[in-house]
Amino acid sequence: MIDIKRFQKDFPMLTGKTMQGHPLVWLDNASTTFKPISVLKAVEKYYTEYTSNSHRGDYDLCYQVDSLIVETRKTVADFIHAKSEEVVFTSGCTASLNLVAFGYGLTHVKKDDEILLTQAEHASNVLPWFKVAEMTGAKISYIPLDEEGRLTAENLRKVISNKTKIIAVAHVTNVLGYVAPIKELAAIAHEYGAILVCDGAQSVPHMKTDVQDLDCDFLAFSGHKMCGPTGIGVLYGKFSLLCETEPFMTGGGMNAKFDMCGDVNYLQPPLRFEAGTQNIEGILGLKVAIDYLNSIGIEEITTYERELKKYAVRQLEKTNMAEIYNPHSEAGIVTFNIKGVFAQDGATFLNSKGIACRSGNHCAKILIDYLHQVATIRASFYFYTTRQDIDALVDAVAHGKEFLDAYF
Numbered sequence: 373m374i375d376i377k378r379f380q381k382d383f384p385m386l387t388g389k390t391m392q393g394h395p396l397v398w399l400d401n402a403s404t405t406f407k408p409i410s411v412l413k414a415v416e417k418y419y420t421e422y423t424s425n426s427h428r429g430d431y432d433l434c435y436q437v438d439s440l441i442v443e444t445r446k447t448v449a450d451f452i453h454a455k456s457e458e459v460v461f462t463s464g465c466t467a468s469l470n471l472v473a474f475g476y477g478l479t480h481v482k483k484d485d486e487i488l489l490t491q492a493e494h495a496s497n498v499l500p501w502f503k504v505a506e507m508t509g510a511k512i513s514y515i516p517l518d519e520e521g522r523l524t525a526e527n528l529r530k531v532i533s534n535k536t537k538i539i540a541v542a543h544v545t546n547v548l549g550y551v552a553p554i555k556e557l558a559a560i561a562h563e564y565g566a567i568l569v570c571d572g573a574q575s576v577p578h579m580k581t582d583v584q585d586l587d588c589d590f591l592a593f594s595g596h597k598m599c600g601p602t603g604i605g606v607l608y609g610k611f612s613l614l615c616e617t618e619p620f621m622t623g624g625g626m627n628a629k630f631d632m633c634g635d636v637n638y639l640q641p642p643l644r645f646e647a648g649t650q651n652i653e654g655i656l657g658l659k660v661a662i663d664y665l666n667s668i669g670i671e672e673i674t675t676y677e678r679e680l681k682k683y684a685v686r687q688l689e690k691t692n693m694a695e696i697y698n699p700h701s702e703a704g705i706v707t708f709n710i711k712g713v714f715a716q717d718g719a720t721f722l723n724s725k726g727i728a729c730r731s732g733n734h735c736a737k738i739l740i741d742y743l744h745q746v747a748t749i750r751a752s753f754y755f756y757t758t759r760q761d762i763d764a765l766v767d768a769v770a771h772g773k774e775f776l777d778a779y780f
C-alpha cells in the first residue's frame with residue numbers, strides 16, 4: 373500500500389536538506405532511487421556480522437553468505453517470474469546489456485545481418501550494438517517511432533526482415549516514458565527467427581514484469597533504480613540462450629577446470645557469467661530492496677505513479693510555462709522545458725528551490741533528432757514521491773518568469 377508516512381520514516385534521504393538548506397525535492401528517480409533503512413542495514417550486516425567471500429570457504433560464514441546469495445537469486449527470479457538459473461548478477465543494466473551484446477551478439481550475428489534499435493534508446497542499449505555491428509559487419513537499423521514517440525508492433529513489422537537477428541529495445545523509455553508492447557514485439561521477432569533483448573532499467577522497478585508472459589529472450593536491469601545498492605544489476609536470459617552465450621569475463625568462480633594446454637570447462641549459467649568476487653553487499657541489499665517493493669506491491673506502485681504523472685501534467689499545463697514533450701506516456705516521467713529557457717538553466721533554477729531534476733539529453737543522444745530539442749528537463753517519480761513534491765515543481769515552473777526576467 374502507498375503509505376507516504378511509512379516512507380518518510382524508512383528513507384533517510386526523504387527528510388534531507390539541500391546544500392542551500394531547502395527541503396530536498398527529489399525528482400530524479402529515473403536516474404537513481406533512495407534506499408530504505410532495511411537495505412542499508414542489510415549491507416551493514418554483511419560487513420559487521422558475516423563478511424566472507426562467496427563460493428570460497430568451507431566454514432560457516434561462507435555457507436551463510438552462499439545461502440543468502442542463493443536466496444537473492446530466487447527472490448529476483450520470483451520477482452520477474454523466471455527460474456533461478458536464468459538470473460545472472462552483473463554490476464548493472466549497462467553491464468548486462470554489454471554481456472548480451474558481446475557474449476551472444478558477437479557469435480550470433482554475421483556480416484549483413486541486422487540489429488534493430490529505436491531512436492529512443494539509452495546509450496547503454498545503443499553503443500554495445502554499434503560495437504557488435506562494427507566487429508561483425510552487421511547493420512544497425514531503427515524501428516521508426518510513431519508521431520508521439522511510441523514504439524509500435526506495426527512499425528516493427530514495417531522494418532523487420534529475415535536478416536534481422538536481434539531487436540534491442542527499452543520496455544519503458546527513459547526520456548519519454550512510453551511502455552513498449554514487448555509481448556507483441558517478441559512474438560514478431562520470433563516469427564522471423566530473431567531474439568528480443570529488453571532493456572528493463574525503467575520498467576522492472578515500476579511495473580510487474582513477467583518474462584514468461586512477455587517471452588522476451590533477455591532482460592537487463594539495475595538494482596540502484598529499485599531501492600537497491602549501486603553496482604548490482606541483473607541479466608535475465610532464457611536458459612537455452614544463456615547456454616549459447618560466451619562469458620564476457622573469465623576468471624575465478626566461473627570455471628569447473630582448466631589445464632596447461634588451455635582446455636577450459638566453464639560452469640553452467642548463471643555462474644559462468646559471474647567471474648571474480650561478486651558485489652556481495654549489493655546482492656544482499658538487492659534482496660531486501662525487492663522484499664521492500666513486494667511489501668508495497670508492484671501493481672500499487674504502477675497505479676500510484678501513473679496517477680502522479682497525470683497530476684503533474686495537468687498542473688504543469690495550467691502554468692502555461694511548460695512545454696511538455698510526453699503528456700500522454702504512461703510512466704512517471706515528465707519531460708519538458710520552461711518556455712524560452714534552456715534546459716540546464718531551468719534545472720539550475722529548480723535547484724535553487726531545492727528541486728533535483730535532470731537536464732540534458734539523458735543519455736538518449738539520438739532522440740534529439742526526433743524531439744528537435746537539444747536538451748530537456750526530466751522530472752521522474754517513484755512511489756515515495758508526493759503531490760507536494762509535484763506542487764513544488766509546478767510552483768517553481770510557474771515562477772520561472774521571474775527568473776526569466778533577467779534572461780529576456
Ligand SMILES: Cc1ncc(COP(=O)(O)O)c(C=O)c1O
Nearest residue numbers: 464465466494496542546573594
Ligand atoms: C533505459 C535505460 N537503460 C539503461 C540504463 C543504464 O543503467 P545503469 O547506468 O544503471 O547501468 C539506464 C540508466 O539510466 C536507462 O534509463
